[in-house]
Amino acid sequence: MRKVYMDNAATTALAPEVLEQMMPYLTTTFGNPSSVHAFGREARTGIDKARQQVAAALNAEVDEIIFTGCGTESDNTVLLGVAAKYKAKGNHIITTNIEHHAILHTAEYLEKNGCEVTYLPVDQYGRVSAEQVAAAIKDNTILVSIMFANNEVGSIMPIAEIGAVCREKGVLFHTDAVQAVGHVPIDVKAMNIDMLSLSAHKFHGPKGVGALYVRRGIRLPSFVMGGGQEKGRRAGTENTAGVVGLGAAVEMSCAHMEENAKRMTALRNRLMEGIEREIPEVKLNGHRTERLPNNVNYSIRYIEGESILLMLDMNGIAASSGSACTSGSLDPSHVLLALGLDHETAHGSVRLTLGDETTEEDIDYVIDVLKKTAERLRMMSPLYKG
């Protein structure tokens, strides 16, 4: 059976070139990067190089990059750190209602602990505007945290405009760029970004390693307390191989970003056209053009997402859904509901996220299987009247 992996927003395959660069650090170069001897110094070299690679990818300075355990940790560090550090200045945080749970659940925790949080509502495409941000900023606002691109519907936020507003009003601006790094161009200086979270496994790096960019002049408390690693900004012996992999992967992704984005956009559009041509009564979730080059998300009316995924899986296709049955709760995805979808439509969503290895044949195969899946499940559905 043909196997087609279309869940690259969940995670990506480790690139062979990246693994190759990691291998020495999993084997011979095993020293502790904090050790003064040659073993340690060699390991340190790998981390130093990775820091340069990340800084170059973001147009940041080398000392502005902190390695962390994952994207979630980077997000947590910013929200909890800023709230603690700037308590005297204020307690108001602005974010959106479609953030990843790494942000949302942390914001909810902060609300229970004395913070005031504004969740800006997105429009029907999953975007907030810089004007909304400007209007929400108050005297006690200490942080604006808005994702660069959404993981479910792929919408891209006007980050440069939001950055300009925050800089002008003197409010710190963080962006969760976990879905954007390596996929769309980012320049922290030009975009006035003060803090940025990223995660290696979303751009063909290893899992369990992330990074946080913190602009010079901002000092957050260390989220993990202990030794003096990362200049005291994140304790714990470094995941050397992981960090090296992150660096290699970000360099590789950025080097091929333009060509990959072009190729992926063409494939994405082929998939969207195919779905709309072959399956009646579908709804595109997110914006038609202002979306990640690899993200496709549709609601297929009258049928439910988990059964769509099962049937795709039986045909070798890996996808995901915002239905309640896949979110582990009774409600469908908060993102789809925030876009204004009713529950039934949200339950019937399917997300297909393309990767570097996706081919035109894969796309055509997916269209064909999805069409048959929709027909079959609709035949079973009491909501479908033909």
Place this chain on the structure above:
Amino acid sequence: MYTEKVLDHFSNPRNMGEVEGANGIGTVGNAKCGDIMQISLKINDEGIIEDVGFKTFGCGAAIATSSMATEMIKGKSIEEALQLSNSAVVEALEGLPPAKIHCSVLAEEAVKAALEDYYKRKEEAK
């Protein structure tokens, strides 16, 4: 996460569709929660379920439990069908993930709703 049995009933559902000439139809659940089950019955004068069909909007477990429930009551008497419990459906499917037990409850309720409809229609015809 699903047993072979569940996957089998999901991919080869038994008694799918609406029975022609049904004299009892029950629909339970709602689209908001993500599952709707409809069971239609054709019960003969001896009170035997001659034919049964289901239509389901829902996850794999919802489809599999409806399919299994229809199989378990087909050819049975009304009294026997009324005895159908959700746990018997779960057992017949060789288990369901804890989060999916509610699907089997829905299947039991759909059967009962269809039988209720059958009685109601009979009452009205008198």
